[in-house]
Amino acid sequence: MNIQVRFLLLSTIVICLAAHGFCIGSITNSRCKCVNVISNFIHPRKYQHVKVFNQGSYCRKVEIVITLKHGKKVCVNPETQWVKRIISFLDKRAAEPNKVITEESSTE
Missing domain, CATH: 1.20.5 (Single alpha-helices involved in coiled-coils or other helix-helix interfaces)
Structure with a gap:
């Protein structure tokens, strides 16, 4: 050859x-993870896990996926007021250092 x-x-x-x-x-x-998003309120008692996917090279928008206690995954609209409150709460909770409460005992 x-x-x-x-x-x-x-x-x-x-x-x-x-x-x-x-x-x-x-x-x-x-590929984005969420094709359809919902805006309906979901009570926090039904959450098992909340995952936030920030925009990046794979997807040009912020995506929030809530896994419900029975295993179903739901994409929610990050622009709705109730979702913003939940994300704010989770951010505050993650930013707080673990508080150790000690009681001082006084001997009298």
Whole structure:
């Protein structure tokens, strides 16, 4: 086989693999987690977990996913007032250092 044909074949393989890798990377990294969001109030007693995904290269918007106690995941609108209050509460709680309350005993 001629050296030029080998080079052409090798170049074609490398270009195809590189293009395939770029396609896979863009599919996995450029997807938002929430397709639909709801604005209806959900009582905090029903929460199991709240996860906030900040905007980034994978998604151009802030996403908030609430996992309910029965396992269902719900995307909520981060612009609604009740969601803002919950996020504010969670931020304050995370910022507080663990308070250790000690009582001083006095001996009289």
